[in-house]
Amino acid sequence: MTTTYSPAERAAQARAAEAQLAADGIDGVVFGWVDNAGLTRVKSVPRTQLEHAAEYGVGAVPCFDVSLVDDSFTTAPASTGPVGDLRLVPDLDRLTPLAAQPGWAWAPADRYTQDGTPHPGCQRSFARQVTEAVEQRGLSVRAGIEVEWVAADAAGTPATVAPAFGMNRFIEHSDYLREVLRALTAQGLTVLQLHPEYAAGQFEVSVAAEGPVEAADTAMLVRHTVRAVSARHGLRVSYAPVFAEGSIGNGGHLHLSLWRQGHNLGHGGPGRHGLHPEAEQFLAGVLAELPALLALGAPSVSSYLRLVPSRFAGAYRCWGLENREAALRLITGSAAGQANAELKCFDAAANPYLEIGGVLAAGLAGLDAGLPLPPETPSDPAALASAERLPATLPEAIDAYEKSELLRQALGSELYETVLAVRRAEAELFSMHTDADVVEAVRWRW
Incomplete structure (x- = not known):
């Protein structure tokens, strides 16, 4: 079962991971999530920014909740269009150096609101619940x-x-x-x-x-x-x-x-x-x-x-x-x-x-x-x-x-x-x- 960590715990986890990533020759980490059309979306950070990303998350626009398979957008009652921001928080328990992409590691991400609460539209959080x-x-x-x-x-x-x-x-x-x-x-x-x-x-x-x-x-x-x-x-x-x-x-x-x-x-x-x-x-x-x-x-x-x-x-x-x-x-x-x-x-x-x-x-x-x-x-x-x-x-x-x-x-x-x-x-x-x-x-x- 996936464990939920506090921001401070995530930062400590990232500090420990960064040293191993450096030893493995990893330069960057990709954070991935899947939208409602089934497409995988990503953002990445340099290895040296992993601690900050783990503690505070990485910005991600909420409009991808209503993105379609052709990258166009629809609307929904909760959608805010181009307004607002979410935070992608990597799950470092699944941090994985990518064997076929040298220099890169990957981790799935949960999506949080700006105040640190789970985003109601986060599909991974839903599966966890x-x-x-x-x-x-x-x-x-x-x-x-x-x-x-x-x-x-x-x-x-x-x-x-x-x-x-x-x-x-x-x-x-x-x-x-x-x-x-x-x-x-x-x-x-x-x-x-x-x-x-x-x-x-x-x-x-x-x-x-x-x-x-x-x-x-x-x-x-x-x-x-x-x-x-x-x-x-x-x-x-x-x-x-x-x-x-x-x-x-x-x-x-x-x-x-x-x-x-x-x-x-x-x-x-x-x-x-x-x-x-x-x-x-x-x-x-x-x-x-x-x-x-x-x-x-x-x-x-x-x-x-x-x-x-x-x-x-x-x-x-x-x-x-x-x-x-x-x-x-x-x-x-x-x-x-x-x-x-x-x-x-x-x-x-x-x-x-x-x-x-x-x-x-x-x-x-x-x-x-x-x-x-x-x-x-x-x-x-x-x-x-x-x-x-x-x-x-x-x-x-x-x-x-x-x-x-x-x-x-x-x-x-x-x-x-x-x-x-x-x-x-x-x-x-x-x-x-x-x-x-x-x-x-x-x-x-x-």
């Missing part, structure tokens, strides 16, 4: 987000068209993938899998599970690292939900497991496939809220070009053991600690802090209400007349989000309304575009 609510119930969550990407040459042509999951693709880019593996490992991450994926030029990496806020941080660090390694190999990277119209897209699958006193509640219980009652209720809460959660986890117009049946995207509101067409795939694993649930309907256009916080809030609501887990879907839901499609467009997801009192309360009015404003504005932005136009417009934005 919901995580603390989980812990207050004597529970904990382990999470991880898969990272899929398409690597392409300077002209935008996929770097390989070799067979999906094929050794040919791996051989063609073995030096590139080895450097990705080395860079992630050098940054202290435990890589579980690294392999070629289905679409042309597509690859995937997954890392070890950790706490919810930490998992969101790590997802961003992995994406930054893959992009930096790719640049060193003359490759461009796209995390967009769809790289080419009509193809399987880039997912951002969220894996979760619920724990109590060191025991995984997805294993060894009396319920279906070993689920404990608390795990069943938690997952039932997520399924109940899933249409609204898509506004957080599949937030782009392009998300719904990926979220279609028969593309392993999880387009149906159901769950099943190892069912890759269900939105919620249950994974028992080969050992007790590996049991988890995978949300397949999310993608990398999402702000990971928003999606994780929203999912935890929905799971807690399921626990509080004692919701029963619906019947399992053991086959391809596309072949079942009774299968329920998730929203098929961003406006449909927005409609579900607007009806969600649960998310309104969990996010708080300012963050809830700001997310809503951004989603509405992006739906309008692309309302007259063809699918091909949408793909082209956002291919390189994430």
